[in-house]
Amino acid sequence: MAITDKNTKHKVKTKEAFRKAFIKKVEEVSGEDFSESTTRHQYEALAELVMEEITAEWAVNNSRLHKMEEKQIYFFSIEFLIGRLLKAYVNNLGWDTMVEETLDELGVDYEALQAEEHDPALGNGGLGRLMACFLDSTAALGFPGHGNGIRYKYGLFEQKIINNEQVEVADIWLKNGYPFEIVKPDKAVVVKYNGDVRMEEVNGKMQFIHENYDPVLAVPYDIPVKGYRNDTVNSLRLWSAKPVEDFDLSTFNQGHFLKAMQRKSEAESISQILYPSDHGFEGKLLRLKQEYFFVCAGLKRIVRRYKKHNHGSMDGFPDKICIHINDTHPALCVPELMRILVDEEGYDWDIAWDMTIKSISFTNHTVLPEALEKWPIDMVQKLLPRVYQIIEEINRRFINDMNWFYPEQVDRNYSMAILKDGQVHMAHLAIIGSHSVNGVAELHSKILREETFKDFYAVFPDRFTSVTNGVTQRRFMMGSNPGLKTLLDDTIGTDWKKPGNMCSLEALLPHAEDAAFCKKLADIKRANKERLAKYIKETQGIILNPDSIFDVQVKRIHEYKRQLLNILHVILTYNQLRSNPNADIVPKTYILAGKAAPSYVYAKEVIRLINVVADRVNNDPLVKDKLKVVFVPNFNVSVAEIIYPAAEISEQISTAGKEASGTGNMKFMMNGALTLGTMDGANVEIAEAVGMDNIFTFGLSDTEVYNYNTHGGYRSLEVYESDSRLQEILGQLINGFFGESAGFQMIYDSLLLHNDTYFVLKDFAPYVDIQDIASNVYRDQKQWQKMSAINIAHSGIFSSDRSIEDYEKRVWKVK
Numbered sequence: 001m002a003i004t005d006k007n008t009k010h011k012v013k014t015k016e017a018f019r020k021a022f023i024k025k026v027e028e029v030s031g032e033d034f035s036e037s038t039t040r041h042q043y044e045a046l047a048e049l050v051m052e053e054i055t056a057e058w059a060v061n062n063s064r065l066h067k068m069e070e071k072q073i074y075f076f077s078i079e080f081l082i083g084r085l086l087k088a089y090v091n092n093l094g095w096d097t098m099v100e101e102t103l104d105e106l107g108v109d110y111e112a113l114q115a116e117e118h119d120p121a122l123g124n125g126g127l128g129r130l131m132a133c134f135l136d137s138t139a140a141l142g143f144p145g146h147g148n149g150i151r152y153k154y155g156l157f158e159q160k161i162i163n164n165e166q167v168e169v170a171d172i173w174l175k176n177g178y179p180f181e182i183v184k185p186d187k188a189v190v191v192k193y194n195g196d197v198r199m200e201e202v203n204g205k206m207q208f209i210h211e212n213y214d215p216v217l218a219v220p221y222d223i224p225v226k227g228y229r230n231d232t233v234n235s236l237r238l239w240s241a242k243p244v245e246d247f248d249l250s251t252f253n254q255g256h257f258l259k260a261m262q263r264k265s266e267a268e269s270i271s272q273i274l275y276p277s278d279h280g281f282e283g284k285l286l287r288l289k290q291e292y293f294f295v296c297a298g299l300k301r302i303v304r305r306y307k308k309h310n311h312g313s314m315d316g317f318p319d320k321i322c323i324h325i326n327d328t329h330p331a332l333c334v335p336e337l338m339r340i341l342v343d344e345e346g347y348d349w350d351i352a353w354d355m356t357i358k359s360i361s362f363t364n365h366t367v368l369p370e371a372l373e374k375w376p377i378d379m380v381q382k383l384l385p386r387v388y389q390i391i392e393e394i395n396r397r398f399i400n401d402m403n404w405f406y407p408e409q410v411d412r413n414y415s416m417a418i419l420k421d422g423q424v425h426m427a428h429l430a431i432i433g434s435h436s437v438n439g440v441a442e443l444h445s446k447i448l449r450e451e452t453f454k455d456f457y458a459v460f461p462d463r464f465t466s467v468t469n470g471v472t473q474r475r476f477m478m479g480s481n482p483g484l485k486t487l488l489d490d491t492i493g494t495d496w497k498k499p500g501n502m503c504s505l506e507a508l509l510p511h512a513e514d515a516a517f518c519k520k521l522a523d524i525k526r527a528n529k530e531r532l533a534k535y536i537k538e539t540q541g542i543i544l545n546p547d548s549i550f551d552v553q554v555k556r557i558h559e560y561k562r563q564l565l566n567i568l569h570v571i572l573t574y575n576q577l578r579s580n581p582n583a584d585i586v587p588k589t590y591i592l593a594g595k596a597a598p599s600y601v602y603a604k605e606v607i608r609l610i611n612v613v614a615d616r617v618n619n620d621p622l623v624k625d626k627l628k629v630v631f632v633p634n635f636n637v638s639v640a641e642i643i644y645p646a647a648e649i650s651e652q653i654s655t656a657g658k659e660a661s662g663t664g665n666m667k668f669m670m671n672g673a674l675t676l677g678t679m680d681g682a683n684v685e686i687a688e689a690v691g692m693d694n695i696f697t698f699g700l701s702d703t704e705v706y707n708y709n710t711h712g713g714y715r716s717l718e719v720y721e722s723d724s725r726l727q728e729i730l731g732q733l734i735n736g737f738f739g740e741s742a743g744f745q746m747i748y749d750s751l752l753l754h755n756d757t758y759f760v761l762k763d764f765a766p767y768v769d770i771q772d773i774a775s776n777v778y779r780d781q782k783q784w785q786k787m788s789a790i791n792i793a794h795s796g797i798f799s800s801d802r803s804i805e806d807y808e809k810r811v812w813k814v815k
């Protein structure tokens with residue numbers, strides 16, 4: 001599928017040409033002699049050069065796309081957590097050596113130059129980052145696949161830790177402009193909200209007229225997605241909301257200045273801010289507006305382009321277009337595509353429905369009930385009157401069909417309704433309106449089939465499938481761990497770097513026994529640990545011991561992810577060291593990071609606890625170099641790229657059955673960290689890949705958790721009463737041990753009074769045991785490095801290239 005079009009115009013071909021072009025560009029952007037230029041100017045110059053090169057290829061790709069020769073995939077997602085792009089572009093262009101050497105010769109600090117790029121935080125965590133990895137892999141494999149989302153003015157907040165607490169600061173990422181987007185005002189479209197729907201008979205056919213609506217302009221900004229060393233350049237299209245007329249002149253002229261201003265800011269508010277909560281569903285009107293905004297604008301452009309190249313007809317649309325919806329946030333694609341086909345294109349309902357289902361596929365990302373979207377019916381009805389009518393009709397026909405086919409199952413049929421209890425159930429809409437529904441890891445997909453959507457599975461068994469998540473090795477290993485990349489090249493050759501070929505890393509297996517190889521692997525890890533230690537010293541003033549084990553848990557802060565279990569174990573170790581300062585323990589550094597949703601009070605308490613414990617432990621001379629705890633503020637993609645390569649233990653300790661997949665687990669693994677985790681999400685598949693000897697697993701299984709939750713039988717108080725370690729630790733949470741004002745009653749109550757929903761106490765003893773086992777293995781460095789090598793060797797299946805190939809085979813069938 002790789003694009004082989006030879007029309008691509010490469011501008012910069014040699015190192016000498018690059019050197020000249022760079023100096024010239026720096027002088028252009030700065031208006032100064034090169035010797036006077038700042039890092040900012042150098043960054044802007046390199047960004048411009050890269051964009052000039054890529055846009056030349058992009059134009060060729062876009063003209064191919066306009067011809068509609070191949071089936072196109074469109075990822076509809078409310079989040080795209082793309083991270084910094086400059087280095088990724090340079091690497092994908094194959095410019096890395098040229099750029100590194102030239103900048104070095106010119107005395108330019110390439111790392112500092114990259115740090116000038118504001119890391120766009122247009123996502124909360126795994127769900128948004130997955131889309132960015134998928135875009136990278138789609139382009140690397142030469143598939144035509146594009147993103148469609150929102151260009152938030154403010155990304156996810158910046159996290160500061162002040163007095164041990166999370167403080168949120170606005171993320172003004174566009175402050176200095178963004179060099180990698182191209183605005184296309186001529187491709188703006190109108191999105192209609194509110195108003196009335198009227199029926200009118202035209203030529204014997206009923207037509208639906210939407211009038212008195214509030215129009216908002218959606219303006220597209222395109223970011224190129226450059227494939228790894230091939231000619232593919234796909235697009236990420238992000239929509240920005242503007243008033244239809246920049247200023248409502250007629251209102252203004254009538255003297256209503258404030259009203260005119262209000263209209264403008266109401267329109268702009270739609271793409272103002274990313275909702276900062278992953279998993280929590282809020283039911284806010286603005287969020288619903290956002291969901292319809294990028295769905296409506298995205299579909300409009302896709303349909304326009306399709307019709308333009310299909311003689312004005314929508315026939316054959318599902319053969320050329322895949323609309324892939326990332327969770328339920330874009331589920332309005334179902335009624336919106338129906339509206340276009342029925343109202344605008346005049347198709348009969350049944351034909352339109354068939355086309356819609358064939359076009360749309362749906363990925364579910366969570367089974368947490370609090371994340372399942374349900375909108376109040378009256379809100380949808382008022383904001384999207386025509387779309388709502390269509391949802392009603394979809395629901396009516398679905399229930400009719402069900403009652404016809406399964407007359408004896410009226411209760412079950414009703415439980416699957418899209419409209420019930422005064423709410424629109426978005427997951428039901430997404431399942432009913434698409435031809436493919438998948439979970440993001442085997443275990444998660446099983447839970448979808450057997451629990452969450454079991455009634456749907458009974459009715460549509462063929463619709464359900466599973467595609468395990470993956471991550472792009474180009475960013476999270478080759479780009480962020482160049483030492484490891486070079487070692488792998490030197491050991492097994494360079495073939496493993498070809499897109500789609502990462503499984504050939506298995507050639508590494510024989511070297512896992514080789515002492516010389518393992519020594520090199522250990523040296524690389526050591527260098528990466530020192531790099532992270534340097535970053536932490538510079539940003540937080542904390543000095544780490546690079547001889548200690550780096551044990552890392554970085555991800556959003558959530559009760560089900562159980563950062564609490566981690567920190568309770570840290571307190572245990574601290575207590576042990578206090579009572580026996582000379583205990584023979586393997587020195588350990590616990591590194592945690594992650595943001596909590598601003599309104600998630602409990603998660604913020606956990607952040608405070610981690611920081612309070614860190615303060616206490618790090619300042620106690622008794623523990624010396626044996627124990628350190630660091631909470632790294634403002635975890636984002638760029639910080640992640642420094643942390644993963646330095647990790648030795650990857651903490652993946654969610655309550656079994658709760659983490660749909662996890663993707664951090666994969667990023668750690670490909671950088672040689674050993675997983676210490678529960679049998680949850682993709683951890684299960686990591687265990688399968690490396691074998692139980694090369695992973696540290698512990699804790700309740702998903703079935704045990706399920707049984708406790710459905711049949712009862714768990715009493716956290718009993719666990720507490722039988723474990724003196726827990727009695728001491730939980731006591732310290734509320735008895736002033738961590739300082740007069742540092743009590744943690746809320747956490748204490750959740751564990752004992754509210755019966756510990758996430759089984760932290762139940763899994764505590766097995767967690768302590770497995771931590772001890774891991775520490776003991778670490779004493780045998782030969783064994784540890786061997787396990788690390790085996791993990792790297794088996795990490796190929798967790799490349800997002802493999803995920804995309806699975807989607808292609810199981811869902812989109814582009815070929």
Ligand code: 73E
Nearest residue numbers: 126127278279365366659660661662663
């Ligand atoms: O397990 C992760 C998964 O690896 C899951 O929790 C996460 O998606 C990742 C990628 O598949 C996720 N995020 C959300 N739901 N699941 C979510 C929900 C609402 C808003 C924002 C994000």
